[in-house]
Amino acid sequence: MTAKNFSTEIRRATLRCLHSQGSGHVGGSLSVADALAVLYTHHMDVDPQNPKRPQRDMLVLSKGHAGPAWYATLALKGFFPMDWLDTLNKIGTKLPSHANLTLTPGVDMTAGSLGQGLSCACGLALGLKAQGDTSHFVYVITGDGELQEGQNWEGAMFASHHKLDNVVVLVDNNKLQIDGETQNVCKMEDLEAKFRAFGFETTRVDGHDHQALHQAICNAKVRNGVPHCIVMDTVKGKGVSIYEQMGASNHSTTVNDEQYALALSELQ
Amino acid sequence: MELRKAYVAEMARLMKQNDKIFILDADLSGAGGTKTLYQQFPERCVQCGIAEANMTCIAAGLSASGFVPFIHSFAPFSTRRVYDQIAVSISYSEQNVKIVGFDPGIETTYNGGTHMCFEDFALMRALPNFVVMDIVDDVQLTKALPHIAQHQGSVYFRMVRKQNKQFFGEDYNFQWGKADKICSGSDVTIVATGTTVFDAKVAVEKLAQVGISAELLAIHTVKPLDEQAILQSAQKTGIVVTVENHSVHGGLYSAVCELLSAKHPTLCGAIAVHDQISQVGSLNDLKIAYHLTADDIASKAQQLVQAKRG
Structure with a gap:
């Protein structure tokens, strides 16, 4: 399956997952679907039959509330049955709203309390190096609003100082957060410049352009002693008109029968 | 012997035996005594700078990769300052991280006030997947450390870096979990x-x-x-x-x-x-x-x- 088709499948399965609960983190799940499609089509060296295999690429979805999009991706890749998607947030589920590494096959790190993912990824990246694994990477997807959490910059400083060139940060730069536009809530200026100031090599791409994203990730996988950051310009709620038009309030919203049917009709 | 000296001596022995053990510091490797381990085990000693939250989550990541990280700071900074990081990335994530709290409570003396932590037991007792310990002297520490390192789960232990009075005799029989x-x-x-x-x-x-x-x-x-x-x-x-x-x-x-x-x-x-x-x-x-x-x-x-x- 091409990444393009795969991203449509991810969005459909994401909405199936959210619809099973009737609501959830719609906007940020849809904005990150293309990044997940490109990563899992072209880059992630993982084995659905052996998700904890030591020699593997790892993903930290630091914006853990996009768990449903990750679950959709992992189910489609065969890490677990598709019908698990209908168990979101039900008592005893393996698919909690925010990703948890102890529960879900293919989830490499817990996230949800924003700002911790890059630091955890640094630990995973040190672990890869300590095991002598020079062929695998740790990908971290952060939100843009999430970068208001100061710990991200502790992690960035550390990754650079310790030459963690096996870390690739992807910023889902959808420019919205719960209380509104990031630039109005607490503006972060030029994200690329910020990461560069912390010692990263950076690039900026259309986060819904699969070819551009694929190329950017290929470029980021050059082992040159520095960590890499890709700022992905995205649209929160991407792919479903009602959610795109909702703006910041699509962060956590309903997926009722009518909305679900409309979304599926658009996601062909 | 000062606890920090006993700590480093025993950790050096354990790190030779177990290549999974990591040491992480947040700019207190000199104060805490771990600095000497950096020469002996440069690949497994990690200086994180003054960034305890980062250090805590790096430890969680190392643990998720199968390593056994020991992280160090003064008791308030290794617990209450990073409580959410511990709660989410270590406790909730069921990781195996050993957290050391130096100079708890009144033992921090002239650094008291800001550095004086009367809450670490309360905080750490409330978290699942944690053993909470309070170390007396070098004899107890030396005998406890192999158990702490081997325990499959996280441990918080507090100790007074410069405490050098011996309480237990050399024949002390440390028993895990026992008074x-x-x-x-x-x-x-x-x-x-x-x-x-x-x-x-x-x-x-x-x-x-x-x-x-x-x-x-x-x-x-x-x-x-x-x-x-x-x-x-x-x-x-x-x-x-x-x-x-x-x-x-x-x-x-x-x-x-x-x-x-x-x-x-x-x-x-x-x-x-x-x-x-x-x-x-x-x-x-x-x-x-x-x-x-x-x-x-x-x-x-x-x-x-x-x-x-x-």
């Missing part, structure tokens, strides 16, 4: 943890002089508590006094009262910090200020014994 009965008695049980055992032992002698026979249990593991040892002693004496360098809220007193109220309701007094803010001072002055002296322990025990005798 140490220092002396037997019949009138009152004194349950003390960490460096308070020194004063608790003095209090036992003072009580003997006034005809009160005190039993002393030294508790190195506040969670899980050695329930059997405490219940057996409480059943025998009928009066318990807990002693801790910690707030009365959520620490040893709370743990012991939780146990006794459920299984053997017993009169229980607390030598602890009673809802007071922290401050600077010498160790002796701080003991007096917070009523943590041997005399305080003895008089609390005596008061409860006399009340019971009527």
Whole structure:
């Protein structure tokens, strides 16, 4: 399956997952679907039959509330049955709203309390190096609003100082957060410049352009002693008109029968 | 021997045996003593800078990769400053991280106030997947560390870096999770943890002089508590006094009262910090200020014994 088709499948399965609960983190799940499609089509060296295999690429979805999009991706890749998607947030589920590494096959790190993912990824990246694994990477997807959490910059400083060139940060730069536009809530200026100031090599791409994203990730996988950051310009709620038009309030919203049917009709 | 020297010596031995052990510091490798390990194990010692939250999550990531990280800072910064990082990335994520809290409570003396943590037991006891310990001396530390390293789960332990008085003899038999009965008695049980055992032992002698026979249990593991040892002693004496360098809220007193109220309701007094803010001072002055002296322990025990005798 091409990444393009795969991203449509991810969005459909994401909405199936959210619809099973009737609501959830719609906007940020849809904005990150293309990044997940490109990563899992072209880059992630993982084995659905052996998700904890030591020699593997790892993903930290630091914006853990996009768990449903990750679950959709992992189910489609065969890490677990598709019908698990209908168990979101039900008592005893393996698919909690925010990703948890102890529960879900293919989830490499817990996230949800924003700002911790890059630091955890640094630990995973040190672990890869300590095991002598020079062929695998740790990908971290952060939100843009999430970068208001100061710990991200502790992690960035550390990754650079310790030459963690096996870390690739992807910023889902959808420019919205719960209380509104990031630039109005607490503006972060030029994200690329910020990461560069912390010692990263950076690039900026259309986060819904699969070819551009694929190329950017290929470029980021050059082992040159520095960590890499890709700022992905995205649209929160991407792919479903009602959610795109909702703006910041699509962060956590309903997926009722009518909305679900409309979304599926658009996601062909 | 200073605890930090004993710590480094034993960690060096363990790191030779177990290539999964990592050391992480947040700019206190010199103060905490781990600096010497950086020459010996450069690949497994990681300086994180003054960024405790980052260090805590890096440890979680290393643990998720199968390593056994030990992270270090002053007790307030290795616990309360990074509590959410510990709660989410370590406890909730069921990771295997060993957290060291230097110079807990009044032991931080002249760095008191900001660096004085009376809450670490309370915070760490509340988290699942954590063992919570309070180390007395170099002998206990050296014998506890192999167990801490081997334990499949996270451990928080506090220790006073420069504490160099020996409490236990070289023949000390450290048992994981078990209280140490220092002396037997019949009138009152004194349950003390960490460096308070020194004063608790003095209090036992003072009580003997006034005809009160005190039993002393030294508790190195506040969670899980050695329930059997405490219940057996409480059943025998009928009066318990807990002693801790910690707030009365959520620490040893709370743990012991939780146990006794459920299984053997017993009169229980607390030598602890009673809802007071922290401050600077010498160790002796701080003991007096917070009523943590041997005399305080003895008089609390005596008061409860006399009340019971009527």
